[in-house]
Amino acid sequence: MFMNFRVKKCQFLQLISMCCFLSVLMVCWEQVDHHVVSHVKSYSYRYLINSYDFINKSFSVNREEADSFGSFPYLINHKDTCADSEVLLLLFVKSSPENFERRQAIRSTWGNQTYIRSKLGVTVKVVFVMGIHPNQHRRDTLQRKLFAEDRVHGDVVQQEFSDTFHNLTVKLLLQFRWAHANCAHARFLMSADDDVFIHIPNLVHYLQALSQQNVQDFWVGHVHRGAPPIRRRDSKYYVPVQMYQWASYPDYTAGAGYVVSRDVAAKIYQATLSLNASLHIDDVFMGMCAITVGVSPQEHLYFSGEGKAPYHPCIYEKMITSHGHEDDIGYLWRVATDPEVYGVSSGFLGKLYCTAVKIMLLCKPYYSNTYSCRAAFF
Incomplete structure (x- = not known):
């Protein structure tokens, strides 16, 4: 008698729990559909199928078409940036024309090349890469200020494309193509946002140790594995099926900050000469380039994703x-x-x-x- 009561009580609690779950599911179905189902699909693709052969087949284009995605004239350029000495790291900071204060903060802290050379004993070249302001009414004023800034610091590289979120892949092409043309001998290449803090002493010591090992096929950062395309039209990361129809992206590192070795930078450059760069999610496009040349990202536990590290x-x-x-x-x-x-x-x-x-x-x-x-x- 007592046992039957216990069973019935458990069944009642299970029924109540199931009803609560279904109620929440009905209220939040759209979010569940987007966030849970899409991730289940993407992880299934990533870990069960695990084939991205379609990238070469579907995104390959001829050299002329590939060149067209990044063939913008330079408004500011410094071809001799790396001409003077051996360079441990070429560090690209993805900036926008109006972000004067961010660039100055970087120059006076972790991006201070004089400090790096005198205190850490290595050469790191910091280059701010950008396009032009999308608002034509503000553009002329900003360009005059930008030219004046560059006359003082000489560390800006700018091409004549609209500096918007949807042109981030164009900015990636600018980095790897400029590096190939002007700083191919740099031992490592880094790409970072202008709102990223880089602990440059820790980074330099880390890269010096790797350099002594003559590391190759090296691509490190905060790795995203099996990430699904965002199909919600209200998201800035929205990618329509027509642009990318598969359930999962190739593995990639967060675009906020990652490092590649010299040989990988050369391989990525070559990949950009044969792939359709219309996908505007730049870090995903980086993953697409890497997988076509046989390079995989490595996780570093102290490279941040989109979040801010705790202060301690x-x-x-x-x-x-x-x-x-x-x-x-x-x-x-x-x-x-x-x-x-x-x-x-x-x-x-x-x-x-x-x-x-x-x-x-x-x-x-x-x-x-x-x-x-x-x-x-x-």
Whole structure:
């Protein structure tokens, strides 16, 4: 008798739970359909089919057509940027004409080439790449200011295309084609947004170690695997089926910041000469180029995705990039490069303390798209 009651009670609770679930499902069906079903499809494609042969077949174009996607005249150019010495890193910062304050903040902090050369003992070339302002009424004024800025700093490369979100792939073509023509001997190439903080001492030490190993086929960043195309028309990442009809993108690194070795940069350049670059999601197009030349991205736990890294000395010690910094780069530069940071995790107790702190900061139940929980243990 007692057992029957327990079973009936469990069944009743299950029924109530199922009703609640179905109610939520009905209310949120559109979101579930977009976010769950699309990811199930994309992961199934990525891990069961795992073939992207269609890219060569469907996106291949002749050299003339491929060239046309990036054949814009230069308004500002510096062909001799890399002519003077051996270059460890050619660092492209994707900027927009009006972002004067962001560029200046970078020049005075992590992008200060004099600091890098004197304190870190290597040559890093920082180049700001951009198109022209899409608003014709503002364009002339901004161009005059931009020419004046470049006369002072000499670090801007600009082509005559509209600098919009839908032309980000054009900006990617600009980077790899300019690098091939003017700085092909740089040991590494990096692409980053102008709202990204780069812990340049950590990055330089990391790349120096790799350079001593003569690393090849190297492409590192915050990796997205099995990501589905966004089909919602209200999203800026919307990609229609006519443009990309498959369920999953090739693996790629977040466009906020990634690094490739010299040989990979050359391969990507070659790929851009034979692929249709109409897909405006630039980091996905990078993944398409890479898969056609047999290169796969590698995950680095301290390259950020779209999220901003937590502020704490235990994070700064390993940090490479953090995204979403428009106004606080100066502050973050001061605290993240403070020499005392490197003593926080020294010794057994220090390591234990930092591990506990990073678990609290990084191992959260919701998705923040910065460093993964695994980073807490490295």
